[in-house]
Amino acid sequence: GAGVSQSPRYKVAKRGQDVALRCDPISGHVSLFWYQQALGQGPEFLTYFQNEAQLDKSGLPSDRFFAERPEGSVSTLKIQRTQQEDSAVYLCASSSLTDNYGYTFGSGTRLTVV
Amino acid sequence: ELKVEQNPLFLSMQEGKNYTIYCNYSTTSDRLYWYRQDPGKSLESLFVLLSNGAVKQEGRLMASLDTKARLSTLHITAAVHDLSATYFCAVEVSNFGNEKLTFGTGTRLTIIP
Numbered sequence: 001g002a003g004v005s006q007s008p009r010y011k012v013a014k015r016g017q018d019v020a021l022r023c024d025p026i027s028g029h030v031s032l033f034w035y036q037q038a039l040g041q042g043p044e045f046l047t048y049f050q051n052e053a054q055l056d057k058s059g060l061p062s063d064r065f066f067a068e069r070p071e072g073s074v075s076t077l078k079i080q081r082t083q084q085e086d087s088a089v090y091l092c093a094s095s096s097l098t099d100n101y102g103y104t105f106g107s108g109t110r111l112t113v114v
Numbered sequence: 115e116l117k118v119e120q121n122p123l124f125l126s127m128q129e130g131k132n133y134t135i136y137c138n139y140s141t142t143s144d145r146l147y148w149y150r151q152d153p154g155k156s157l158e159s160l161f162v163l164l165s166n167g168a169v170k171q172e173g174r175l176m177a178s179l180d181t182k183a184r185l186s187t188l189h190i191t192a193a194v195h196d197l198s199a200t201y202f203c204a205v206e207v208s209n210f211g212n213e214k215l216t217f218g219t220g221t222r223l224t225i226i227p
Binding site: 031043044102 | 145149162202214217218
């Protein structure tokens with residue numbers, strides 16, 4: 001596609017509910033990233049994939065967070081047993097190893113845990 | 115641990131004035147990025163700075179990079195209302211192909227008519 005597509009755009013979850021957020025990167029982009037942006041803050045790194053390999057998951061805040069990219073294209077970020085502190089915008093970005101223009105970010109999924 | 119600091123955090127300025135946003139970072143980096151974010155929107159890429167002394171300009175915005183001082187600046191010339199947004203710098207460190215961005219705290223810019 002022309003850009004990075006994320007769905008859903010908004011998600012309201014009851015505390016304790018599991019959620020799954022989807023990211024469809026730019027076709028052919030090898031690298032895919034997930035960031036978490038709390039209200040009024042800068043995005044913070046969660047995890048990084050190169051193709052289907054998850055090379056860095058050091059930013060995942062707890063073992064309730066899990067990300068996958070099984071076929072090296074679409075990625076899913078799953079949050080189990082959501083807590084109020086998980087409320088944030090989750091941004092996905094993709095990039096090409098040969099692209100000097102860096103990263104293209106999606107519109108994000110705004111997660112609100114009530 | 116890489117730290118990226120921006121200042122000021124908030125900036126309110128009149129149309130037609132000039133101002134500079136500063137971005138300091140704590141370790142050697144590969145690239146430095148500037149992004150714009152409008153309320154409720156995603157990040158729009160403004161500049162990618164690759165090397166020491168790099169300067170890029172687009173319209174009323176100009177970005178520069180001093181890798182020795184670990185400092186980047188975003189200069190706004192003759193501000194107009196359309197430039198009101200939050201601006202982030204982000205530092206990329208690539209470690210054996212493992213790359214990621216570390217963002218600054220952001221500068222919320224408000225241009226007053």
